Amino acid sequence: MATNLQKATWEAMKLIPKGRVTTYSAIARYLDSKATRVVASAVGKNPYAPTVPCHRVVLSSGKIGNYSGGNGVSTKIALLAKEGVVVSNGKIVDFATRLWEFEL
DNA sequence: AGCGTGACGAACT
DNA sequence: TAGTTCGCCACGC
Secondary structure (H helix, E strand, O other), X not given: OOOHHHHHHHHHHOOOOOOOXXXXXXXXXXOOXXXXXXXXXXXXXXXXXXXXXXHHEEOOOOEOOOXXXXXXXXXXXXXXXXXXXXXXXXXXXXXXXXXXXXXX
16 A cells, blocks of 8 residues: 555656656655655555656765666666666766756 | 664764 | 764554
């Protein structure tokens, strides 16, 4: 069963345009919540795997973070690379430019 | 009902 | 600058 916060998390992620990334804290802020962990947990569960581009969610520090699927982080990096987001040493290149902020 | 844990973040030391 | 601690919401024991 999904809670409102989780559903909202998935809805928010679907708003992320291709070639852009966002952070867990950005989503939490968009949901008007401080529970970044719930967001991370929701993304990790991700029942809407192909519908929700969970690989576009990274850490606020610009790092990739984690990933549950394929070969883990490697797969996440590959998916991002296919969308034009370059990742070097587990970190987003030009993170500030690639970062997407939700419109309130 | 309480405790520990989780694809995290920000503050503190 | 790096490592540690607390906070947050949800879930399982």
